[in-house]
Amino acid sequence: MGLDTLTAAKDLAANVERFTKTERAWTAQMIAPLSDAGQGTQASFVGRDFELGKVPSGPVWLHVSAQGLYRAFLNGVRVGDDLLTPGWTCYDRAIAYQSYDVSGLLKAGANRLEIWLGDGWYRSQMMWKAAPVFNCWGDRIAAIAELEAGSVLLKTDASWESGLLPVMRSGIYWGEDFDARVVPKATHRVEALGFDHALLVPHETGPVKELTPLLPLESWADGSAMVHDFGQNAGAYIRLTVEGAAGAKVRIEHSEILGPGREFDNRNYRGARAELTYVLNGQGVETYAPMFSFFGFRYARVHVEGAAKVTAIEMVPVTSVPDLAGGFECGVPQVNRLVLNTIWSQRSNFIEIPTDCPQRDERLGWTGDAQVFAGTACWLADAETFLTKYLRDVRHDQRPNGAVPHFSPDPTRLHPEQFPGDWAGSTGWGDAITVIPWQLYLHYGKVDVLRESFPAMVKWVDYLWSLGNGPIVQTNSRWGAQGFTFGDWLQPVGDNRTPRPTIAADCAATLYHFISTDLASKVATILGETAQARALRERAEAIRLAFAHEYIAPSGRLAHNDQTSYALAFLHDLIPAEHMDAAKAYFRKEVEDADYLIGTGFIGTPALLPALTKLGMLDLAAKVFLNRKVPGWLFQVDMGATSIWERWDALAPDGSIYDPDMNSYNHYAYGAVCQWLMEGVAGLTLDADHPGFDRLLIAPKILPELGHAKAWHNSRHGRVAAEWALNGNKVTYRLTLPAGMQAVWAGGDLPDLQLSGGATMGPGSHEITFTLKN
Structure with a gap:
């Protein structure tokens, strides 16, 4: 049953590098400003005057990157509109650079290039207040740049100068303090650092961009301050316009929620100060937005100290995925708001990497959430390059024993003295290395991401096998210990006097052991790794048999009799045929006994409704999905949520905050239900044999309680759209396919089924009618 991982690693490791590196013959040096006093101090710039006899006739490119964050100015004009550049990666793997056509900013004669630098992810605080990490990837901010038009016109080297900026302090969790009275001037030289140019890669995904600003829906006084409600929780920052005397100051706090008495409450930010301060220069109308930070908020509380007046204020949402690629709408307004909430949580947390939340002292790339x-993510946005980039960091952070990190980029890997043990290897979190590449393959049809990730997949499933020296994973409850797992994180248990059943850690780990091994075998087959595919299939079958022996009673009842166990086991075909009917009955009873309340956490929730749907229990799926109590998706909508919550019980019915020490109101994980809306309710199922939307399997699941349903998605072939409507018990289903796409009816032989054009459908519009079964 053993699997020879060395063969896969040796055969494919050479291929990985060509997908992660693009050569550019840099001659510039990475230069650090000698004006810089270290992390958490006043920001610095590096700059250089240069002469041009004439502006070159062709395009002139500025290639630029930094240790820290940068913003470049050519002759006083900002270069580009990208935000938070050069972005966030495992900086010991790669540092992105950006390239801009700056021809229109140059002039004949004297010119000046300045690069402003902030601490950013590179050296401002990472991790939470109990164990903060500063200078995680290094303690020197620095910049590298080349201006070229066929040949290099200017490059960073030891001849440049440096000085201090109006940014008095900045940090990802800190926010930004800006004193507009400070005029940048050169006071110091620079130091050329030893730097490996091979780290520099073109930005591997789309840059962070601004979305359309939002104005306050309501504003009111809070003592001497003003609170502004922008009506939407988002990853964003404030842009304000202010007039007043030099030295007057505006301070802005942020929050996601208000307390029961409409009091401003941001205790859940924990150790993140998450504030802006702006000191006026007194020279007329002044406009300010931060350069080197962002926040997660809906409300802003504005304090003015001194003779100043805020004349305009707006929220500016930011994201790496600004373009909507899909949507779903039905006859229940709360469901439509839930979909919109998911879109906003994705935008808010897809800022360079898929973070858990955009507000508190965390904002880490948790692999389980992703x-x-x-x-x-792939249904609602074009996430191909975004998630591909993220996977490269996940693989870089993978431990030598195969354990995949809890989050990536991973500060704990670089600072083991602060984080004893190993922060890697959890059920559902580590499985990101198999699941995310598979979803990218399904949606975009490219084999490259599978080829890049396959050696890491094999290392991961080998690690899981090693934990129990066989198919049943032996877990450990101690954080940092080998075999530690989060299990079904934040699984609700109901009344604490008689809690609902919950899945055990070893059972959850064994379920995911099968899921990842099964996916790895499919990937090996696609890559033509025949021997690996066979060995992985054999191993998956061994896990299947061991799971049944260990966790299924002769009666067909699963060992923990909980919703997560049933959902994952049914969805992934781990229930033997002889136990199907009995296990289905136990599953139904568990859901009914829970009064149709959700009994699943992070790993069980995405499987719950698909499993019920797969089993034909549409009545249960509708009742669970549409229940308005806690725990439930629509409870949070009824409570006024405009993004997805981290916890089912994040707010009590009276509006009070639950456990502010671990509570985010912008956490996309439970928004994974939208995949079921697209694939199950709308019936747009991806075909693994014809990926990338070459062919769809059409099997809509009609929930009359929704009234009607519409879905659309912009695939690589163009827009696909589907909708169904009811007239009594008669269903009319309409499908529109772009050129290059086929669809096959997979919904079974329903009563009165009529397929215009047959069961196989090509580009164009199609209509399918049938009668609902009683």
Whole structure:
């Protein structure tokens, strides 16, 4: 049953590098400003005057990157509109650079290039207040740049100068303090650093961009301050316009929620100061937005100290995925708002990497959240390059023993003295290395991402096998220990006097052991790794048999009799045929006994409704999905949520905050239900044999409670759209396919089924009618 991982690693490791590196013959040096006093101090710039006899006739390109964050100015004009450049990666793997056509900013004669630098992810605080990490990837901010038009016109080297900026302090969790009275001037030289140019890669995904600004829906006084409600929780920053005397100051706090008495409450930010301060220069109308930070908020509280007046204020949402690629709408307004909430949580947390939340002292690339949401992410946005880039960091952070990190980029890997043990290897989190590449393959049809990730997949499933020296994974409850797992994180248990059943850690780990091994075998087959595919299939079958022996009673009842166990086991075909009917009955009873309340956490929730749907229990799926109590998706909508919550019980019915020490109101994981809306309710199922939307399997699941349903998605072939409507018990289903796409009816032989054009459909519009079964 053993699997020879060395063969896969040796055969494919050479191929990985060509997907992660693009050569550019840099001659510039990475230069650090000698004006810089270190992390958390006043920001610095590097700059250089240069002469041009004439502006070159062709395009002139500025290639630029930094240790830290940068913003470049050529002759006083900002270069580009990208935000938070050069972005966030494992900086010991790669540092992105950006390239801009700056021909229109140059002039004959004297010119000046300045690069402003902030601490950013590179050296401002990472991790939470109990164990903060500063200078995580290094303690020197620095810049590298080349201006070229066929040949290099200017490059960073030891001849440049440096000085201090109006940015008095900045940090990802800190926010930004800006004193407009400070005029940048050169006071110091620079130091050329030893730097490996091979780290520099073109930006591997789309840059962070501004979305359309939002104006306050309501504003009111809070003592001497003003609170502004922008009506939407988002990853964003404030842009304000202010007039007043030099030295007057505006301070802005942020929050996601208000307390029961409409009091401003941001205790859940924990150790993140998450504020802006702006000191006026007194020279007329002044406009300010931060350069080197962002926040997660809906409300802003504005304090003015001194003679100043805020004349305009707006929220500016930011994201790496600005273009909507899909949507779903039905006859229940709360469901439509839930979909919109998911879109906003994706935008808010897809800022360079898929973070858990955009507000508190965390904002880390948790692999578990990204794993469960990957399918939804690809339906709602073009997430191909975004998630591909993220996977490269996940693989870089993978441990030598195969354990995949809890989050990536991973500060704990670089600072083991602060984080004893190993922060890697959890059920559902580590499985990001198999699930995310598979979802990318399904949606975009490219084999490259599978080829890049396959050696890491094999290392991961080998690690899981090693934990129990066989198919049943032996877990450990101690954080940092080998075999530690989060299990079905934040699984609700109901009344604490008689809690609902929950899945055990070893059972959850064994379920995901099968899921990842099964996916790895499919990937090996696609890559033509025949021997690997066979060995992985054999191993998956061994896990299947061991799971049944260990966790299924002769009666067909699963060992923990909980919703997560049933959902994952049914969805992934782990229930033997002889136990199907009995296990289905136990599953139904568990859902009914829970009064149709959700009993699943992070790893079980994405499987719950698909499993019920797969089993034909549409009545249960509708009742669970549409229940308005806690725990439930629509409870949070009824409570006024404009993004997805981290916890089912994040707010009590009276509006009070639950456990502010671990509570985010912008956490996309439970929004994974949108994948079920697209694939199950709308019936647009991806075909693994014809990926990338070459062919769809059409099997809509009609929930009369929704009234009607419409879905659309912009695939690589163009827009696909589907909708169904009811007239009594008669269903009319309409499908529109772009050129290059086929669809096959996979919904079974329903009563009165009529397929215009037959069961196989090509580009164009199609209508299917049938009668609902009683």
